[in-house]
Amino acid sequence: MAEKVGIVFCGQGTQKIGLGKNLLINNRSDNNLLEIANKNVEYDLQEIMYSSSKILETRYAQTALFLYSLSLYQNIAKKVPTENSIFAGLSLGEYSALAVSTTISFERMVKVVDKRGELMSNVCKSQNTVMVAVLGDNIDSINKLLTLEKWKHNAFIANMNTHNQIVIGLESSLENEFIIEIERIGCFICIPLKVDGAFHTPFMHEANKRFLPFIEQFKDEVVKEKVLANYDGSVYTAKNLLFKLSKQMESTTYFAKIVDNMVNLGVKKFITICPNRSLMKLVKNIQPAYEIINVSTTEDIKKL
Amino acid sequence: MDKLDRIANVFINSSVDELKYKDSELEIVLKRKSRQSLINTNDISVMQETEDQSKSSCETLKKDKNDVIIKANTSGICELNEKLGLKRGVKVNEGVILCNIEVMKNFIDVMSPINGTVKQIFVNNSSVVSEGDKILSLEETIN
Numbered sequence: 001m002a003e004k005v006g007i008v009f010c011g012q013g014t015q016k017i018g019l020g021k022n023l024l025i026n027n028r029s030d031n032n033l034l035e036i037a038n039k040n041v042e043y044d045l046q047e048i049m050y051s052s053s054k055i056l057e058t059r060y061a062q063t064a065l066f067l068y069s070l071s072l073y074q075n076i077a078k079k080v081p082t083e084n085s086i087f088a089g090l091s092l093g094e095y096s097a098l099a100v101s102t103t104i105s106f107e108r109m110v111k112v113v114d115k116r117g118e119l120m121s122n123v124c125k126s127q128n129t130v131m132v133a134v135l136g137d138n139i140d141s142i143n144k145l146l147t148l149e150k151w152k153h154n155a156f157i158a159n160m161n162t163h164n165q166i167v168i169g170l171e172s173s174l175e176n177e178f179i180i181e182i183e184r185i186g187c188f189i190c191i192p193l194k195v196d197g198a199f200h201t202p203f204m205h206e207a208n209k210r211f212l213p214f215i216e217q218f219k220d221e222v223v224k225e226k227v228l229a230n231y232d233g234s235v236y237t238a239k240n241l242l243f244k245l246s247k248q249m250e251s252t253t254y255f256a257k258i259v260d261n262m263v264n265l266g267v268k269k270f271i272t273i274c275p276n277r278s279l280m281k282l283v284k285n286i287q288p289a290y291e292i293i294n295v296s297t298t299e300d301i302k303k304l
Numbered sequence: 305m306d307k308l309d310r311i312a313n314v315f316i317n318s319s320v321d322e323l324k325y326k327d328s329e330l331e332i333v334l335k336r337k338s339r340q341s342l343i344n345t346n347d348i349s350v351m352q353e354t355e356d357q358s359k360s361s362c363e364t365l366k367k368d369k370n371d372v373i374i375k376a377n378t379s380g381i382c383e384l385n386e387k388l389g390l391k392r393g394v395k396v397n398e399g400v401i402l403c404n405i406e407v408m409k410n411f412i413d414v415m416s417p418i419n420g421t422v423k424q425i426f427v428n429n430s431s432v433v434s435e436g437d438k439i440l441s442l443e444e445t446i447n
Contacts, residue, residue, distance in 0.1 A: 013408035016379070090408060135404075135411060159409055167409045191383055193409055194430075276379040276435055278407040 002084045006259075006267035007076070007100075008283060009069045009093030010274035015061040019275060020068040021050045023298055027071070037067045037110045058124065058196045062092050062117035063110065069096040069273050070106060072295055076271065079304045086265055087227040088258045090279065091159075091200065092116075094230050094248065101227035102241070104218055112214050120249070123207035124197030128172040131158060131195050132179060135165050136188035142166065145185060151178070156201040159253045162285045169198025200230075204250040215245050226265060233257025235265075259286040271295055271304070370444040372418055376433040380407030384429045394422045396442065403439060419445040 024034050024046070038045050041063060048054050049064045069089075073096070087097035092113070099109040134142060139160075146155055146168075155170035155178055170178055179190040197203065219242055227236045229244040230253035236244060262270075270292040272279040280294040295301055376382065384390050384403045396402065396416045404411035420442035427439055 011408050014379075131409065133406070133409060133411060161410050165410060191404070191406070191411065193406065194381065195409070276407065278378040278380060278405075278410065278412060281378060281412050282408070282410050 002081070003268045004266040005080050005085050006262040006270040006283075007073070007080070007085045007087050007097070008259075008262075008270060008272045008279060009073075009087075009089030009096035010065060010272070010279045011090035011092045012058065012061050012065065014275045014278060015055050015065055016275055017051065017053055017055055019049050019055060019064055020071060023068070023071055024049070027075070027298065033067060033071050033074070033106060036107050037063065040107060040111045041114050057121065059117050059121040062120075063114045065092060066096055066099075066110060066113045068275070069093065070099055072273050072298075072301070073100055075298060075301045076273070076295060076304065079301065080271065082225055085225065086262050086267055087225060088262060089230075090255050090282075091230060091248075091253055093273075094227075096273070097227050098236070098245075101223060101225040102218075102236075103222045103224060108217065112217075115214050116211060116249070119207040119211050120199065120204065121196065123204060127197055127203060129169060129198035129201075129203045130172045130175050131193040131198055132168050132170070132175065132182075133165060133191045133193055134168060134182055134188050135191070136186060137164055138186055139164060139166050141186055142168075142182065142188075145181065156198070156203075157252045158198060158200040160256055161253075162256050162282065165285075167193065169201035169203060200249065200251060200253050202250055208246070208249040211249060212246055215242060218242060218245070228258045228261055230254060230258065233261050235261075255282070256286050259283055263287055263290065269293075370420075370446060371423060372420065372442045372444060374402060374414060374416070374439045374442065376405055376435055376437045376439055377414060378405055378407060378412050379434045380405040380412070380432070382406075382427050382429070382431055382433045382439060383411070384425075384427075386429075390422055390425060390440070392422055392424065395445070396420060396422065405433065414439065416442065418442060419447075421445065 034046055045063060045067065048060050054060045055064050082100065087101045088094065089097040095109060095113050098104060099106055145151060146157065154174055155168055157166055158169040159167040161167065175192060182188050182190050221241060222238050223236050223241060228234060229236055231244040231247045231251050233254040268290065270283050270290055272283060272292060272294045274280065274294055275296050277294045280292045283292050293304065382403055382405050385401050388394060388396060388400065390402070398416055398419050400416050401413050402416050403414045405414060423441045423443045425440045427433060427437070433439065
């Protein structure tokens, strides 16, 4: 039986000006994805990816990273058969993972990803929310704090990234008070993040509500390969596809659980698809004993 | 012995064919037999981080005399460790976290590979760095 490979797609935050330029120019099939993507968005995605600082904005970053990831994966799939792979992605990366492991077409998914970027961007402009990373060893004790009356409606765990790093989303007016309290209860380091808003928390509820009609179109789609959800770290099925996807934007992401579960499902090696090596290092932090290769260019694929 | 193991491990997992290491305690040369081409290291020793050491210090250490350049091991926002009060002349111990690089709301540790003294800081706190950018230089403490 062939060795199982965990294919992990990057999330927002890894985008950069010039993303995928060489990749998309030099590969005709990738250009087809670019053409399809460009036909389905209301702006020049190619121009934004190749040369615009707009790619750094939530509105455009998500669609650009989705196209970049899928273009790379097309080439990876020639070397690593899909049936030997188990898929996942961090936040936005989950849409890339679903695009290659379900019957949802690239065309339909790129529209949905673009809408996601638009809605998340818009809701952030109307709110004053922030995110704070908390680093430390006894991260579970923070859960207790968040159940207190004072915080339970104002601060939420957005990302369980590794076994010693989480991210909290909260109203910006409470940020200083929250950091003081967190540092008082334990040996934690708190670092405010430079983000547009509190993604993966109930603050995204309005955006998510507007997003749900776009997800509904996937109700008859089939999950072909194993793919794990940020919502609970477990596998998608045709039955739970809509439910898990509908919760993702406003729920905690459990990336550490995803990586652990990939190992439980038999993954012996990981391939991360990311413009830089941060995703590889994140996976390594969670599962240090496994081989991990990052693919950011077509040159990297030759080494697989 | 730990130091020797660590150096050997770094070399085995690196892409270089020859590694020279010299400090106050030992001087070693490691050569790879399986590849023909050897790099000319001259007086510079090269240590390349292996992925098994992803929590470790830095992407590449270039040693010139007793100086070690700490470089960014990924792209992102560089947050210097405020608790160390990093500036020229500050002493740091091996293994201490010099800074974190934030990307996708995750922090990648950059640790000091040596006991040393900060000689120069090349970045501002919270500035954007690319993989391979210089963060700071340390002068190794010779016991």
